Amino acid sequence: MNDFYKKTLPLLLLTFxxxxxxxxxxxxxxxAHHHEFCTAVTMTxxxxxxxxxxxxxxxxxxxxxxxxxxxxxxxxxxxxxxxxDKKGNFYYVSHPPLAYYIPYSIFCIIxxxxxxxxxxxxxxxxxxxxxFFVYLIVGLLCIKRGRSRIFYPAFIAYxxxxxxxxxxxxxxxxxxxxxxxxxxFIIMTYITLKMIMREKFNVPKYLFWYAVxxxxxxxxxxxxxxxxxxVMFYSAWKLQFVGGxxxxxxxxxxxxxxxxxxxxxQYSRINGIDAYLSEMITRYSIRGTVPVGRSGFFANVGGVLxxxxxxxxxxxxxxxxx
Numbered sequence: 128m129n130d131f132y133k134k135t136l137p138l139l140l141l142t143f144x145x146x147x148x149x150x151x152x153x154x155x156x157x158x159a160h161h162h163e164f165c166t167a168v169t170m171t172x173x174x175x176x177x178x179x180x181x182x183x184x185x186x187x188x189x190x191x192x193x194x195x196x197x198x199x200x201x202x203x204x205x206x207x208x209x210x211x212d213k214k215g216n217f218y219y220v221s222h223p224p225l226a227y228y229i230p231y232s233i234f235c236i237i238x239x240x241x242x243x244x245x246x247x248x249x250x251x252x253x254x255x256x257x258x259f260f261v262y263l264i265v266g267l268l269c270i271k272r273g274r275s276r277i278f279y280p281a282f283i284a285y286x287x288x289x290x291x292x293x294x295x296x297x298x299x300x301x302x303x304x305x306x307x308x309x310x311x312f313i314i315m316t317y318i319t320l321k322m323i324m325r326e327k328f329n330v331p332k333y334l335f336w337y338a339v340x341x342x343x344x345x346x347x348x349x350x351x352x353x354x355x356x357x358v359m360f361y362s363a364w365k366l367q368f369v370g371g372x373x374x375x376x377x378x379x380x381x382x383x384x385x386x387x388x389x390x391x392x393q394y395s396r397i398n399g400i401d402a403y404l405s406e407m408i409t410r411y412s413i414r415g416t417v418p419v420g421r422s423g424f425f426a427n428v429g430g431v432l433x434x435x436x437x438x439x440x441x442x443x444x445x446x447x448x449x
Contacts, residue, residue: 220406223386
């Protein structure tokens with residue numbers, strides 16, 4: 128048994144358990160604080176699948192409860208009002224569905240009805256994995272093996288990520304696609320860096336894991352497609368120096384197009400392609416740059432400034448101690 132299993136991993140686990148200890152008062156209590164509505168949305172979908180059967184909803188994230196009196200009521204499921212089936216069930220399709228499939232599958236495997244506590248425990252496990260890959264990324268950038276003796280610069284980064292106020296909250300109490308995708312984002316960063324730094328573009332093992340995790344990331348959140356776009360632009364620029372980037376470009380295009388086709392096909396089966404596209408346009412009009420009800424150049428500029436201010440304030444709130 129090498130030093131990683133005797134010293135490094137126990138230290139990482141002990142530090143993680145300390146981060147869990149400081150969160151115990153907020154775990155397994157009624158949902159009430161900021162952004163816990165995200166957990167409530169996920170629980171609504173999971174409970175409906177559990178009670179009504181996921182196949183009966185076409186494996187889509189249903190928001191309508193089982194009672195006949197609940198049908199045809201849009202309980203904040205969609206903005207356009209068009210994402211409903213013939214039985215009056217409304218669906219939440221703002222995100223791809225993998226973030227709901229994973230906890231639902233876990234609850235089915237253990238034979239336990241979905242609970243908030245179970246969702247929080249899974250989210251905590253994702254927090255540990257995210258921090259662990261942050262540790263590996265720093266080791267990789269410093270040309271150190273991650274699975275050997277403790278590398279203290281990487282351990283410091285691990286602790287910073289672990290005890291950051293944002294991750295303490297959002298990878299514990301708040302669960303949704305936006306939270307699960309961070310795990311895949313960090314793993315994808317590690318895999319992509321490893322491929323680029325070691326020029327392992329045509330090694331089957333690297334290409335396989337790159338494709339699998341990228342597919343999972345895209346099938347969880349639209350952030351996956353943004354990540355893929357960044358890799359594409361970078362690879363296209365580097366292609367003039369290193370021919371191996373062709374494999375990375377081809378794999379990225381193949382995976383993203385495949386997942387995007389699956390998402391559109393799956394959600395279009397609810398009420399048609401027109402209804403799905405209308406919902407996506409409506410959601411973007413709310414979450415996009417331009418304020419609702421306004422248009423034109425100045426509205427765009429104003430929207431960018433407002434969003435920039437919001438982002439900066441969030442960085443100050445969550446990273447001021449660091």
